[in-house]
Amino acid sequence: MAESQLLGVVSYCKEFVEKHGNGVEVVYSLSGWLKGNPASYNIRLVSGPKLPEAKQEFDDSYSVQVYSVQACIPKDPAALWNAEFLQAEELFKQPSTIDNCLRDNRFCGILNSFIKRNVDGTSLDVSSLHHRSVVGLGPTTNLAHQSITVPQSLQNKGQQSSSKAALLSPSTEKDVKSESNGSGVHAQASKPPAAKKIPPMPVKEKKVQKDKGSSSIGGSLANLWGRASAKSKPSCPAENSNLIPNPTESSAEAQICAREAVEGVSSDDDVHDINVKRASNGEGTRKRRVVLDFSDDDEYEGAVSLASPDIVEGKSGQKLKESVDTLVPEKSNLNFDEQVEDKPKVKEEMGINKKSNQPLEEDSSVVSKDRIMGPTEKKNNCIPENDINEKDKSTKAAPDSPKRRKVLKTHIDERGREITEVISEGQETAEPKKADSGTMKADNNTVTSAVNRAPAAKKSPAVSNTGQANPTGKAANKKAGNKDPKQGNILSFFKRV
Amino acid sequence: MLELRLVQGSLLKKVLEAIKDLVNDANFDCSATGFSLQAMDSSHVALVALLLRSEGFEHYRCDRNLSMGMNLNNMAKMLRCAGNDDIITLKADDGSDTVTFMFESPTQDKISDFEMKLMDIDSEHLGIPEAEYHAIVRMPSAEFARICKDLSSIGDTVVISVTKEGVKFSTRGDIGAANIVCRQNTTVDKPEEATVIEMNEPVSLTFALRYMNSFTKATPLSNTVTISLSSELPVVVEYKIAEMGYVRFYLAPKIEEDEDDAKPE
Numbered sequence: 159m160a161e162s163q164l165l166g167v168v169s170y171c172k173e174f175v176e177k178h179g180n181g182v183e184v185v186y187s188l189s190g191w192l193k194g195n196p197a198s199y200n201i202r203l204v205s206g207p208k209l210p211e212a213k214q215e216f217d218d219s220y221s222v223q224v225y226s227v228q229a230c231i232p233k234d235p236a237a238l239w240n241a242e243f244l245q246a247e248e249l250f251k252q253p254s255t256i257d258n259c260l261r262d263n264r265f266c267g268i269l270n271s272f273i274k275r276n277v278d279g280t281s282l283d284v285s286s287l288h289h290r291s292v293v294g295l296g297p298t299t300n301l302a303h304q305s306i307t308v309p310q311s312l313q314n315k316g317q318q319s320s321s322k323a324a325l326l327s328p329s330t331e332k333d334v335k336s337e338s339n340g341s342g343v344h345a346q347a348s349k350p351p352a353a354k355k356i357p358p359m360p361v362k363e364k365k366v367q368k369d370k371g372s373s374s375i376g377g378s379l380a381n382l383w384g385r386a387s388a389k390s391k392p393s394c395p396a397e398n399s400n401l402i403p404n405p406t407e408s409s410a411e412a413q414i415c416a417r418e419a420v421e422g423v424s425s426d427d428d429v430h431d432i433n434v435k436r437a438s439n440g441e442g443t444r445k446r447r448v449v450l451d452f453s454d455d456d457e458y459e460g461a462v463s464l465a466s467p468d469i470v471e472g473k474s475g476q477k478l479k480e481s482v483d484t485l486v487p488e489k490s491n492l493n494f495d496e497q498v499e500d501k502p503k504v505k506e507e508m509g510i511n512k513k514s515n516q517p518l519e520e521d522s523s524v525v526s527k528d529r530i531m532g533p534t535e536k537k538n539n540c541i542p543e544n545d546i547n548e549k550d551k552s553t554k555a556a557p558d559s560p561k562r563r564k565v566l567k568t569h570i571d572e573r574g575r576e577i578t579e580v581i582s583e584g585q586e587t588a589e590p591k592k593a594d595s596g597t598m599k600a601d602n603n604t605v606t607s608a609v610n611r612a613p614a615a616k617k618s619p620a621v622s623n624t625g626q627a628n629p630t631g632k633a634a635n636k637k638a639g640n641k642d643p644k645q646g647n648i649l650s651f652f653k654r655v
Numbered sequence: 656m657l658e659l660r661l662v663q664g665s666l667l668k669k670v671l672e673a674i675k676d677l678v679n680d681a682n683f684d685c686s687a688t689g690f691s692l693q694a695m696d697s698s699h700v701a702l703v704a705l706l707l708r709s710e711g712f713e714h715y716r717c718d719r720n721l722s723m724g725m726n727l728n729n730m731a732k733m734l735r736c737a738g739n740d741d742i743i744t745l746k747a748d749d750g751s752d753t754v755t756f757m758f759e760s761p762t763q764d765k766i767s768d769f770e771m772k773l774m775d776i777d778s779e780h781l782g783i784p785e786a787e788y789h790a791i792v793r794m795p796s797a798e799f800a801r802i803c804k805d806l807s808s809i810g811d812t813v814v815i816s817v818t819k820e821g822v823k824f825s826t827r828g829d830i831g832a833a834n835i836v837c838r839q840n841t842t843v844d845k846p847e848e849a850t851v852i853e854m855n856e857p858v859s860l861t862f863a864l865r866y867m868n869s870f871t872k873a874t875p876l877s878n879t880v881t882i883s884l885s886s887e888l889p890v891v892v893e894y895k896i897a898e899m900g901y902v903r904f905y906l907a908p909k910i911e912e913d914e915d916d917a918k919p920e
Contacts, residue, residue, distance in 0.1 A: 645863060646907035648695060648702050651889050652781035 172206070174227060182227050188212055190220020203231045657685055657721055657747040660714035661707075664743035664758065666876070666896060668734045673873035673894070673902055674703050675727040677866075682778040685721045689900065690745075693780060701866045702781065702889070702905040711899030713742075723747060723754055724776035733769045747773075783905070788883040788891070789858040790817035794837060794850040796880040796894060800871035802835050807864040809833045812909060816859035817884060822852055826864065847878035858884045861909040867892070870904040 175184055186209055189201040193215060203225055204212040213222070249258045661667055674681075674692070681694035689708040695701065709715040737743055737758040744757040751773075758767040802824050806813050810826030810833070817823075821838035840850045870892045874880075877894040884890050889905040896902065 642863075642909075644909045644911075645698075645700055646889075646910055647699050648781070648889055648905060648907045649699050651907060652702070652783050652905075655780040655782045 175206075182229055184227055185225045185231055187223050187225035188216060188220055189223075191217040193217050205231055656716065656718045656749060657745065658714065658716040659685075659690060659712050659745040661711075661743045661745075662713045664737050664741045665739040666899070667707075667743050668731075668737060668739070669873070669875045670705060670707075670896070670902060671727060671731040671734050673876060674705065675731045676872060677701060677703055677869050677904075678727055680724060680726050680774060680776050682722045682724050682776050685717045685723070687717055687720075689715075691900075693778075695779065695781070696866075700863070700907050701869075702783075704783070704901075704903045704905070706900035707896065708900045711896075714744075719749065721747065721749070722778070724774040724778075725754070725771065726774060729771060733771055736767065736769060786885060786888055787855070788885045788888070789856050790822075790852065790854040790884045792817060792822045792837075792850070792852050792882045792884075793879055794822075794882070795848055796871070796874045796877055798837070798850075799880045799882070800874045802837075803864060803867040803871050806833055806835070807868050811864055812861050813864050813867060814859060814861045815882070815884060815890070816857070817852060817854050818857045819854060822850075822882075858886050860884055860886065860890060861911050862890060862906055863909065866904075866906050870906070873902050873904070876902060 172184060175182055184206045186204050186206070187201065188204055188209075190199070191197045192200050197217065200216070202212065209222070213220075252258050674694075677696050678694040679697065681692050684691050684693075687709065689706055689711075691707070692703070692705040694703055696703075709717075733756050734743070737756070738760060740761045741758040742761070744759070746755040746757065747753070753770050753772055756769040756771065758769070759765070803813070806824060806826040809830060810828035812826060814825045815822065816825070821836050823834055823836045825834040826832065837850050839852045843849050873894040876896055879895070881893040881895070882890060883893070889907045892904040892906070894902045
């Protein structure tokens, strides 16, 4: 089969190898059906000396190509498999009417009548089978993405797709449980965030659709590569997701698993499908923009639910609602506080925003672990959601106004808990008021003071500190420079000419 | 008509890299004496003064005094297109609203022209009086940069105290405190490695490390840095530009009251 061309290439490679010493050898790739029974299709890499031996194992029609000239046979066949599989998969997925380079064997120097005839014969099956998986393809990459961000983005999965949650990871059981627990309150609490989520979606949705469209129309190389990179990108933060099997490892089985999982999910319900995309997109690189939108709107609940890695949405949803409740009357009661009130809120959002944009997701995953532990350990009096928000605020406030004098205040609240607060002197007047109203509205809600509560805060201040110090550093400091009352002005030393 | 030809083009590149983070827009003033700039940062805490004397240029033509408002980031972008060995020529016509940077490769086989739009900037020129400083510290610029960088990882402010013992840089932050003392040391192989302290009276001032770190961007311009301190004046951090002039950074001190960041009640 086109033996002469092959020999040309082979001899050239052999020459090259001979010339360049024993550091390299010719690696051939053999692909074809094996002789054994049942016949199986096999692609393998074989080094020069073993070629004749390997040839024996194949049936009469197989291809021998020079794979590369390199030092040794690649140890990990996954690399080979990935390249082959992704490309072939992509090309196969295209409608059978399109003559792509796989079908017409365009890029192969060796004319091979077998390939063409094979495809024609099975094209109907192939296309019908893969039309479906074209739809599933978006989710494939997304799932890879999503599952990594699960520790962060579980927030709404509970109410959106309990079946999928169960499928994805055992940790989501909590969500499902909590859904049944606090269904009444929870529904209320979680609705606004869900609604909030929608506005920015259309843009992303479009993108996804565009992706889909292009993948079904023509498998251009750019398309292919774009997808490949989407898959490989999450593979570095992937180490952090110790809760779930990680489909982005470059092992073949894992990818197959991921695909199967997605296809299972997407066939369940189209809505789930959309949710998958949403979550993954939301957790993707574009998050910063999304959350900033919210900070413009000054939407407290929306921003929190969208950006905070909130595994225990169900449980904390209840609390969240409480906090929302207390925030709202507080605002109306204490009109004079409103100015003070608004400012920290924006800061909070920024804090969350920053946090969720940390390049290393490790930190946030630790935070989310903290949040799991928070409510279970101290279920009765700890409000994890707000605690952390407050911490965000306090840590955020610190770099914002480092020159303001900070004062540690310790007092015993009515339940006998010791509360240590770090209060910047300027805020001192505003904070106690807030605390009062908070305790009036919900007895265990001491949230509104800038809490640095000893027991609950033990771990996370450090985390949030390290998490935020870096990303906020410059911007926050710049602001601080302007505000700093101690900082002298150059104009007080030098006169204008 | 303005035409300045600077053989050591990398120098201008370094100058821009040194000041562009501190000041966004500034007027470059060209006169017979040289090419200069004075600008405050946006919060009016720091001031940068640059002088490149006319003698330092291979060719210097300035028919009349000219003030060119430039966005320093944009200028830095243009200058980044020049090679380090390139000869840079600055050209501007009277009444023109653009300035042209011409880059010639050392072998003269590549010549690039970059034209940049000028802008109108209200400049506030400050009169900086000549002053006697209580203490003047000269030390290796890299050493100073290192100190500022290290301290800024611990605290926001640095207290610079000059005593007869030496110069002490100290900071305090959430995680702890740090003190770095540099003693006078003139017994070195190379003069630029010396640390020289001239002190008339002890002085101790507090500064924002953020600005200090920004000043140290000028480190590539000079091997040594001179820090001049007086208790009632802004500190001057000066990087001399060999045979041409200087970049001086002035930084207003912080008013010291209580140093404690958090104290229990």
